[in-house]
Amino acid sequence: MEINRHGDHDILIRWNTGEDGIYPARFLRGQCPCATCVDELTGKRIVTPNLLPILVYPTKIEPVGRYAIQVFWSDGHSTGIYTWERLYALLAEIPRSPPVQ
Numbered sequence: 001m002e003i004n005r006h007g008d009h010d011i012l013i014r015w016n017t018g019e020d021g022i023y024p025a026r027f028l029r030g031q032c033p034c035a036t037c038v039d040e041l042t043g044k045r046i047v048t049p050n051l052l053p054i055l056v057y058p059t060k061i062e063p064v065g066r067y068a069i070q071v072f073w074s075d076g077h078s079t080g081i082y083t084w085e086r087l088y089a090l091l092a093e094i095p096r097s098p099p100v101q
């Protein structure tokens with residue numbers, strides 16, 4: 001698959017299946033799977049979308065091995081590892097229209 005920026009802030013992933021996913025930056029930030037954002041024991045999300053800055057976007061994206069990417073966010077958060085598997089699953093959860101900002 002191929003990962004690119006889309007517009008100023010969003011991320012475009014072109015999957016090997018032929019599907020394209022445009023992931024709004026704030027949506028993806030809200031899906032951060034790290035232990036700060038999600039309670040490891042209960043799986044409950046601690047950092048909910050309303051706690052995020054209105055404008056948040058990736059400043060850097062780095063591959064983690066062959067299975068994931070690490071996103072460095074403009075709010076200083078960078079501990080989230082997004083696996084390709086998870087990103088692919090999120091394809092179905094992308095909001096139809098960008099979240100109201």
Ligand SMILES: [Zn+2]
Pocket residue numbers: 032033034035036037038077079080
């Ligand atoms: Zn996080």
